[in-house]
Amino acid sequence: MINDWDFRTAARTLNIALVPFPEDQDCRGVSRARELALRPGEPHPVFVGVHEMAHIVLGHTTLPGVIEAKFSGKSDTRIKQEHEIEAHTVAILVAEKLQLIDGIEWEEEAEIHYVYHNGGHNEAGIADHVLANADKIRSAAQIIVAAGLPQGVSV
Numbered sequence: 001m002i003n004d005w006d007f008r009t010a011a012r013t014l015n016i017a018l019v020p021f022p023e024d025q026d027c028r029g030v031s032r033a034r035e036l037a038l039r040p041g042e043p044h045p046v047f048v049g050v051h052e053m054a055h056i057v058l059g060h061t062t063l064p065g066v067i068e069a070k071f072s073g074k075s076d077t078r079i080k081q082e083h084e085i086e087a088h089t090v091a092i093l094v095a096e097k098l099q100l101i102d103g104i105e106w107e108e109e110a111e112i113h114y115v116y117h118n119g120g121h122n123e124a125g126i127a128d129h130v131l132a133n134a135d136k137i138r139s140a141a142q143i144i145v146a147a148g149l150p151q152g153v154s155v
């Protein structure tokens, strides 16, 4: 990982509270409003944490009643698919920028497949959605990278 980038610093800078994992969630990470929780023992906590952070930065969690639950498998709605591919693309961009290598190749392949697979009849639409929102996605990744660095440092 890039020297000096720190997940907790990023959360603090972005005014995101790290909270205990809710017992009623069957997933790897949860974000709601400006709170983020990771399942204890998550093998890739930074990657999953950045995914959840992306939901918050992208504004997904400020929609009324929305709980973003990674790998929950509980929602197949179109908006959920769009949120997942947006957050996941941000996480991949941040991971590449930070050279966060551990486990990422697997995560990237498996999760893109997961999201596209769950896109069902509209896989092409999901890809189009990413392209149509590329600026927003790139911007969120830059915000997260910058937030985790000590002040005045850039990569």
Ligand SMILES: [Zn+2]
Pocket: 051, 052, 055, 068, 069, 070, 071, 083, 084, 087
């Ligand atoms: Zn998610």
